[in-house]
Every structure is written in structure tokens, then in C-alpha cells.
Amino acid sequence: MKERNRRSIVGITLSRIIGLIIFLIVLGILNIVAESLQAPIYQQIVLFLNASLGLIVIITVFFLIGEIFGALRFPANLPAPLFNAIGAVFLAVFLIRLFGLVAAISGVGVFLLFEEFAFLIYPAVFLIVLIGGFIGIFTSAGDTGDGEGKNDEKKSDGTDRTWDDIGDDIRRIGEDIIRKIREEFRKG
Known part of the structure; x- marks a missing residue:
């Protein structure tokens, strides 16, 4: 398994570096x-791409x-x-600058x-990506790669729970929330 990870790390590194080199050639x-x-x-x-070159390299790194x-x-x-x-x-900084360029070119x-609300956008992007990344890590931390996690639960009949069962549970939770919201609106 370690050899696979090393190879994928090398593959990731090579693909990013090759992508950056191709971008630099196109920019040239x-x-x-x-x-x-x-x-x-x-x-x-x-000129915008030239001025943003350092930012693009930082994003890539x-x-x-x-x-x-x-x-x-x-x-x-x-x-x-x-x-x-x-x-x-x-990346959000780059996109907001790109929107500024589009505004300058189009006059719209x-x-x-986006520039006015950048002070809200940057922390929101940071927190959303950070929290989503940790959720992704911790939900797959128990996954051993063979489809069996550390915290597998059994149904009441002794069979394993499937993703369909979990999806049904989530759907029922959503329906309960919507039903309770409707009841609150009817009361209020």
C-alpha cells in the first residue's frame, strides 16, 4: 500500500508541475x-495574467x-x-481580481x-474548505479500503447497513425537520 501512495504522490506532483509548465508556455x-x-x-x-503569475504559482503550490x-x-x-x-x-483572491478585470473591460x-464583500468571502471560503476537508477526513478515517469501516453498524435483523439505508435515514431526518418547520409556521 505504501508503494501505491508514493506513486500517487509522485503522480500528483508531476501532474501539477506539468500543468504549471504548460500554463507558463501558453502565457509566454x-x-x-x-x-x-x-x-x-x-x-x-x-497584463492581468502576467501580474497574477505569482498568485497562480502560490495557488498551485x-x-x-x-x-x-x-x-x-x-x-x-x-x-x-x-x-x-x-x-x-x-484562488478566491484571484477570482475576485478576475471579476474586477471583467468589470473594467465590460463596464458592468x-x-x-465581490471586491466590496471580499472581507466576508475570504474567511467564508477558508472555513468552508477547512471544515469540509476535516469532515471528509474524519468520515473516511475508519475506512480500511475494503468497504468496511471501524464503526459499521448492524440493522436490527443482524444484516449490515448499506448506503441506501443511511440515505433513507438522512431523508427521514430532512422530512422531520421540514414537518416541524411547517408545524411551527402553522402555530405562529
Whole structure:
């Protein structure tokens, strides 16, 4: 099993590095074309990508580290959500800057709303990715890889619970919540 993880870590690293190299080659080609092409919008986009190059590299590095930790077994994978959350915040920074570029090019001011609410967006993205990552880790921590987790439960008839049973339980919980909300509205 360790050999598989090493290979997947090498594969993850190679795929991210190759992706970054391809992006840099495409950006180089875009810069060469920008010198001869006198289209202001095209030049704005290329300038934006050039200015964001450091941010794109940072995003790639954080997601790479997060993926590498994510490929490891529990508990070594615990840092993965932190790196993914930081990478997601940098990705949100990039997207908000991209929306600013779209607003500048198109003249549509709706995209500027993201910049105004960035102080709320960044922590929200961080927390959502962090919490989601830890939930993903802890729900799969008991999984041994053969489909049997540490905390498998049995039904009352002694047979194993299936994902369909769990889905039915979740559906019933949702129905109960909706029913209780309706009852509260009828009372109020």
C-alpha cells in the first residue's frame, strides 16, 4: 500500500508541475502575440495574467501540498484541509481580481460587488474548505479500503447497513425537520 501512495504522490506532483509548465508556455505565447497584436482588451488580459503569475504559482503550490497530504493515510493527512483552505483563499483572491478585470473591460459594475464583500468571502471560503476537508477526513478515517469501516453498524435483523439505508435515514431526518418547520409556521 505504501508503494501505491508514493506513486500517487509522485503522480500528483508531476501532474501539477506539468500543468504549471504548460500554463507558463501558453502565457509566454500570449505575451509574444501581445507584442504584435494591438488589441487593448487582449493586452489587458495578458497584463492581468502576467501580474497574477505569482498568485497562480502560490495557488498551485498550496493545492499541491494539500493534495500530497491528502494522498497519505490518516493521521498524516490531517494538514491537507489547511493547505487546501489557504489555496482556496488565494484562488478566491484571484477570482475576485478576475471579476474586477471583467468589470473594467465590460463596464458592468455588478462584478465589483465581490471586491466590496471580499472581507466576508475570504474567511467564508477558508472555513468552508477547512471544515469540509476535516469532515471528509474524519468520515473516511475508519475506512480500511475494503468497504468496511471501524464503526459499521448492524440493522436490527443482524444484516449490515448499506448506503441506501443511511440515505433513507438522512431523508427521514430532512422530512422531520421540514414537518416541524411547517408545524411551527402553522402555530405562529
